[in-house]
Amino acid sequence: MSQKKKPILVAEGVSKFFGRMAAVKDLSFQVFEEEIYGIAGPNGAGKTTLFNIISHVLPVDNGQIMFKDKYIHKLSLDSIFRLGLARTFQIPALFKSLTVRQNVQVGATFGDPEKGVKMDKRDMENLIDETLDFTGLSAKRDIIAEELALMDRKLLMMASALVTKPMVLMLDEPIAGLGKVDSDQVMELIRNINKQGVTVLLIEHIMEALMGLSERVMIMHHGEKICEGKPDKVAKDESVIEAYLGEEYIRHKNQ
């Protein structure tokens, strides 16, 4: 199914070193338009670092990254976002002294939602309101962000990205740390985001969530890709079970 689609994000042999340690090592993969692409691996496997080099929070040491037929690894974090490649952070970030609505407004104002066309004031207000509705934050719009609980912080971080109508959204552990009800709501939201045509890269170590949402999954270990494919296939892969998946996933499955 995904074969028919075009790749939208392509990494070719990317590496990132911290001192002599390779946090990401000669990694290549492709993400196709409108799919949900899952990334898993043990703690310290390099997943977050991979997001950091794609979004250019950190410069990539080797290799190339292409987004929509354009090399982006030399572009800055802010311009990559404006092109339509958005991300969230594993440790929720927020503008703590701004209201929820203003947090989203930052994305709308600086994220170039109309790609080069200036938005008029009314349209932008509507866009912000729609995004707040979509992420379920409307009721909390005037609360100072610092006062939000974990779930709302995670939602808000997604909202400030979604308001720019990104083509690709990279989510770093959006579900980890949430209770059952909240997890289900976030999973539903991710599905809805994807239904609107947004390609999703999803890092998550809650395996049921990841396997349930993703069309394809990549497993990383020590900075390298050890396996890639459909969730059920990956779950059965020897090397994956050996590296990490085994006990946890099987334990979850048996419950």
Added chain:
Amino acid sequence: MKSNKFLLEILAIVLVLSVIPALVRQQYILHVIMLAMIFGIVASNWNLAIGYGGMFHLAQVPFFAAGGYSTAILSVHMGLSPLIGILVGGVAAVILSLIIGIPALRVRGIYLVFLTFAFHFIMLSLVLYFVDITGGDMGLILEPIRIGATNIDMFNPVVTYYTALSLFVLSLVFIKTIIDSKIGLALVSLRDSEVYAVSRGINPYKIKLVTFVLSSFLAGVCGAFYVHYLRVVTPALFDWSFLITFLASIVIGGVGTLYGPLLGAFILTFLMESLRFLEMFRNIVFGLLMILILIFMPKGLIMLANRAQSIFSSRQNSAGIVDEEN
């Protein structure tokens, strides 16, 4: 609602400050109030960079001095009118702020302090070196300028007082507009979480440069105004006491607040003037008081006086969509 509140505040300030000349007949008091307004403008624009923009730099005094020297040089050597000269002062500061800001804002923290510190010395040495243009140590004397064919000095106390008041109000509106604009939103975001702000499309270098440049303009204008008022420009314009006065106004009044630096400037200017009787010992006592104030009023007066109020207004800060200008 929020802008109504600001409008009322501005009106109150204008009202109080504009009736003072009618009530207070001593020219000396008017002179001190005027100085306080001018120093308050320089300080609160500096606060835009330091407090709101998170750029601790020492270039504000050179900007102030550049405004003074540019207008003095042009009016002494080329007979430029002071009205244009005051604008020229602002433009000179803006040009300098671009020259220093474009490279300097790529470094941060302590390095920005060093860089602007060196910039201060370079400016001063240039002034001292080009004696033919600047008058060197002796400086330049400006001729009094008459209004039209009359014999009235253009910089007479009443006119200067109201000019300073207009600049004061202009500065307040200028700063408030910036804080409530897109730039202000970006500055708060950057202050709260820089990486996150950049990951949401903010170009920090651009925003900081724009803020830096905007905050220099009125410093230059005030420098020019100050020089025309005193009718003399000397290297004393680079004095450290200016730096201390402006900076301490910000800190004593409240870093990153709209009215704090203005309040601080009034307190410090009056303090400084009230110590005149100490003659030689004035600067010593002033220095000591400064240190004591810093030690015993760490949060700034605005914070002390209006804690609850400031929490309230920060919630209201730039609510709603910002203007598309800038």
Added chain:
Amino acid sequence: MFSDIASAIIIGLVLGSMYALAAVGLTLVWGVLKILNFAHGGFITLGAYFVWVGITFLGGNYVISFLLVMGLTFLLGFVLNAGVIRPLQGRPESETNIFIATLATSIIIENLIIVGFGGRYKSIPEMASGSLTLGSISINFQQMIIMAVAPVFLVGLMYYLKKMKSGMAVRAVAQDADGAAIVGIDSERVYSYTIAIGALMAGVAGVLLGVIFYLSPGMGGDPLVRALFIMVLGGMGSVKGTIYGAYIIGIIDALARYFIGMFWASPILFVMFILLLLLRPQGLFGVKV
């Protein structure tokens, strides 16, 4: 030409010696407390005036005057810490506050000197007259003394930091304040010693500057800016790097004075400082952060 360059280099070493003394104190304080002490220039001025007082009123004994300077600046260093720096530390705006407060201190010092001695230039009588001539190059005895005195203090400081117990505590706090606290080092004590030692070094630098240049209430300003430059060149907080940096700057300074003109030395150094900050803020010896 050769003798010009040689003479300039000798002057450069003399200047470098003084700058090294002026800068190590600043570096040490930065390394340990992570603060910039802008009163440092004031302490340089104090050193020069104290030695002038000693020589003028105490019978012209250089050695006693020198010891007087060391003792007084060291003590005043403690006063600076207790009265100005410590009360402001660990507060939200502490960096800005300490910057203003130490700058205010230097204004207080400058004005105390104006009140006490007047604003006019003063000069200290020569320590030693005569000079040594080697072919076409001549070095006067004063310059030789300066070139000899500075290393004594610099080596003494290094020895103190490396070998003596309280010196090792200073280094421990500089490297890792929390770790040092766990081992039981009283960081408050280390801070006050560090500032006092920094003040003493400034005082000694002031003496040497006073011997060569005229004394004026604002004389500490120029060496302070050079010391900042040297501190960055040496890699912010590295005492060794600072000493190398000081001699490099001293020689550049002297060459500029000699070949371009007295006036231009400072602006040239400022421009170089700016270029350094822009191109290599981690300094010559520092690691990139």
